[in-house]
Amino acid sequence: MTIHDLTQAKSKPPAAAPPVALFGREWLRAPLGVGAIAPSGPHLAAAMTRGLTQHSGPVIELGPGTGVFTKALLRRGIPAPQIAAIEASNGFTTALRATLPEVMIIQGDAARLRHIMPFGVGGAGTVICGLPLLSMPPGKVFRIVSGSFMALRPGGACRLFTYGPRCPISPRILDRLGLTAKRIAFTPLNMPPASVYLLRRTEEPDA
Numbered sequence: 001m002t003i004h005d006l007t008q009a010k011s012k013p014p015a016a017a018p019p020v021a022l023f024g025r026e027w028l029r030a031p032l033g034v035g036a037i038a039p040s041g042p043h044l045a046a047a048m049t050r051g052l053t054q055h056s057g058p059v060i061e062l063g064p065g066t067g068v069f070t071k072a073l074l075r076r077g078i079p080a081p082q083i084a085a086i087e088a089s090n091g092f093t094t095a096l097r098a099t100l101p102e103v104m105i106i107q108g109d110a111a112r113l114r115h116i117m118p119f120g121v122g123g124a125g126t127v128i129c130g131l132p133l134l135s136m137p138p139g140k141v142f143r144i145v146s147g148s149f150m151a152l153r154p155g156g157a158c159r160l161f162t163y164g165p166r167c168p169i170s171p172r173i174l175d176r177l178g179l180t181a182k183r184i185a186f187t188p189l190n191m192p193p194a195s196v197y198l199l200r201r202t203e204e205p206d207a
């Protein structure tokens with residue numbers, strides 16, 4: 001190896017970790033915060049975004065991780081500038097900004113959504129929630145769901161997934177916020193199997 005090779009090797013940026021390796025590393029760093037040992041699979045990404053079109057935006061994604069749902073949203077025709085993703089982890093945020101430069105990637109806590117409002121109050125059409133809601137205290141879940149519906153326009157809806165047997169938003173929180181939850185998909189081929197729920201305002205006609 002010549003001096004030239006050595007300097008070239010030194011100046012090369014480090015290769016980005018593949019999504020599964022990055023996910024494993026972030027899980028080891030914060031197991032409860034990440035809440036899963038691997039990214040969601042393609043069946044769950046398809047179920048979370050089924051039926052969405054370019055008219056469903058703007059979309060706010062909470063907890064994008066390595067961007068499995070973000071990429072599915074792009075494939076459904078949502079333009080990148082119509083997607084804002086809020087991610088707590090610095091490692092995921094850095095990787096997402098490198099791989100999806102046109103998507104608005106915000107490093108922050110989804111529980112602060114009411115202060116972030118990437119598309120203004122009532123400006124979003126859809127919220128996609130990939131957060132580990134089951135490992136969060138009820139007060140935080142309340143702030144996340146209430147912030148989401150503050151961000152959503154009339155008729156807007158929030159989609160979320162869970163590995164548990166029921167909706168991870170308690171009936172108490174749903175009642176308090178005037179929301180209805182409906183299970184819209186079950187993905188046995190995801191590891192682990194997951195259910196997808198749709199949250200809407202109860203008073204809205206197609207709730």
Ligand SMILES: C[S@@+](CC[C@H](N)C(=O)[O-])C[C@H]1O[C@@H](n2cnc3c(N)ncnc32)[C@H](O)[C@@H]1O
Binds near residue numbers: 131
């Ligand atoms: C179960 S992983 C899901 C990742 C991705 N949506 C997927 O399905 O592969 C949860 C993600 O939420 C992020 N997260 C956890 N708590 C958060 C919070 N309070 N605000 C924003 N992101 C958070 C984690 O860093 C992680 O990326």
